[in-house]
């Protein structure tokens with residue numbers, strides 16, 4: 001599933017469309033449009049507009065125009081092709097090839113084109129996407145913002161640390177693989193109540209969150225973490241060799257090391 005790193009690669013590729021004018025919108029699959037919007041109303045809103053920039057908020061890619069913005073959410077298997085070039089040659093979840101049958105949405109510009117492909121059809125394109133219920137972007141989150149995101153109210157013990165990291169309304173962009181890798185590097189148990197972190201632990205989590213995202217962006221994506229190869233029965237902690245444990249935290253399969261993650 002594309003997490004913020006993959007969407008960051010999409011953003012970098014989409015950036016080359018800045019300055020181009022939208023001549024036509026192709027919607028081979030109307031299901032790709034969010035909020036029940038019709039292809040016709042989308043065309044009326046953006047055809048003739050110029051792309052100003054491509055920005056990312058968590059897993060949301062926003063194409064700002066000189067009119068309304070276009071928001072792209074990639075779901076489980078979405079991806080981008082710009083001028084025939086794939087953002088990512090091969091994703092963990094995809095066969096590594098691009099099929100025109102998977103194109104759900106396309107923009108033809110005065111020069112070149114942008115295609116949104118999505119074999120499993122969970123991705124969506126929206127007009128002026130609502131970002132009001134999204135937390136701060138994980139790549140830009142400050143330690144203070146992270147602290148506020150984890151300081152939940154309500155009855156004890158409150159949500160688990162990992163569940164909170166994956167809650168897009170708390171912090172935007174972290175998915176299952178990144179969540180496990182960050183907590184493993186930060187030596188924090190995923191099932192701990194989010195609100196139980198001491199100030200020093202919070203600083204450590206923030207440091208590892210920032211460093212993990214930078215490191216894996218450089219390596220090539222969410223699936224390039226140190227823990228990745230050990231996410232299976234019999235897998236061992238790359239730090240201390242202990243058998244890893246598999247649990248379900250926040251409804252998601254979680255691999256972690258009971259020896260060094262507390």
Ligand SMILES: [Zn+2]
Pocket residue numbers: 237238239240241242257258259260261
């Ligand atoms: Zn360990």
